[in-house]
Amino acid sequence: MNPNPTQPIGDAAPFAAPPHLDVRTPRVFMPAGACDSHAHVCGPLDRYPAFAERIYSPPPEATLDNYRAMLAALGVSRAVLVQPSFYADDNSAVLDGLDAMGPQARGIVVLGDDVDDAELERMSAAGVRGVRFNIVDVKDGKGVLPMDRLRAVARRIAPLGWHIELLMHVNEFPDMDRAFADFPTEIVVGHLGYVPARHGTADPGFQALLRLMRDGRAWAKLTGPYRISATGLPHDDILPFAETLVDQVPDQLVWGSDWPHVKVSWSIPMPNDGDIADLLTRWVPDPAVRERVLVDNPARLYGFS
Structure with a gap:
């Protein structure tokens, strides 16, 4: 038995906290075709080994079977599986998940430099619709957008109808609307722009994201409120961000659970996914707009039929 449940045996990377397996049925109504647009x-x-230089390990409970049980508890039928950072560019878990879930799932991958066009075609046929870049956790060049690399990849994937997904704090990039004005693909940014709540919605980077979204060049995910909030549920301090996005750019928004919530530390209570889902009633109170965010927008972005 491992004497420290947060530490893998023989490994320096601690386990992230496990998600709730007893998911509460949410109060919010999930319409037919609702999509969880961000999960890992x-x-x-032992089947999907993480790369050695990772800073944490996924919890043993974060399996595909447990994720599908969570979706069933929420009443969500579609999903987007996003490549987590601890797998680097080994997309095996995502691709196997897409194969198991079939046409109700889409994927976002991380690409190595040696991926050829035939492999991109195979990934596209499997349900991949985008490439993820982690701007936050990179060891070199933190706070700098690798625009040459981003453009090179975007040019390759544009014919496939894919997009670039960026894990980034948009408050660090107040001119991002100019940087991406003529970008070859759309971009998608997670966690409401990943702006710490203390910056407020007037933050220049958040305003630049809004301009890109109004121009139809960018999307934002209503995900991971605990990543940017300084308060507990229901995270009142980020409500202005959600309200601004829903009011100004409702057709460029999707929602996601951020399951299994790997950025929640052991010192912070793990949220129940029923409570995460119920935040939609505060963020998107109009049922018609909520259906666009949950069904119509992800169908358009990820190609669900």
């Missing part, structure tokens, strides 16, 4: 499936590590 992980492990088991």
Whole structure:
């Protein structure tokens, strides 16, 4: 038995906290075709080993079977599986998840430099619709957008109808609307722009994201409120961000659970996914707009039929 449940045996990377497996049925109504547009499936590590330089390990409970049980509890039928950072560019878990879930799932991958066009075609046929770049956690060039690399990849994937997904704090990039004005693909930014709530909605980077979204060049995900909030549920301090996005750019928004919530530390209570889903009633109170965010927008972005 491992004497420290947060530490893998023989490994320096601690386990992230496990998600709730007893998911509460949400109060919010999930319409037919509702999509969880941001989730990670992980492990088991003996089948899908994480790369050695990772800063944490996925919890053993973060399996595809547990994720599908969570979706069923929420009443959500579609999903987007996003490549987590601890797998680097080994997309095996995502691709196997897409194969298991079939046409109701889409994927976002990380590409190595040696991926050829035939492999991109195979990934597209499997349900991949985008390439993820982690701008936040990179060891070199933190706070700098690798625009040459981004453009090179975007030019390759544009004919496939894919997009670029960026894990970035948009408050660090107040001129991002100019940087991406003529970009070859649309971009998608997670966690309401990943702006710490203390910056407020007047933050220049958040305003630049809004301009890109109004021009139809960018999307934002209503995900991960605990990543940017300084308060507990229901995270009142980020409500202005959600309200601004819903009021100004409702057709460029999607929602996601951010399951299994790997950025929640052991010192912060793990949220129940029923509570995460119920934040939609505060963020998107109009049922008609909520259906656009949950069904119509992800169908357009990810190609669900």
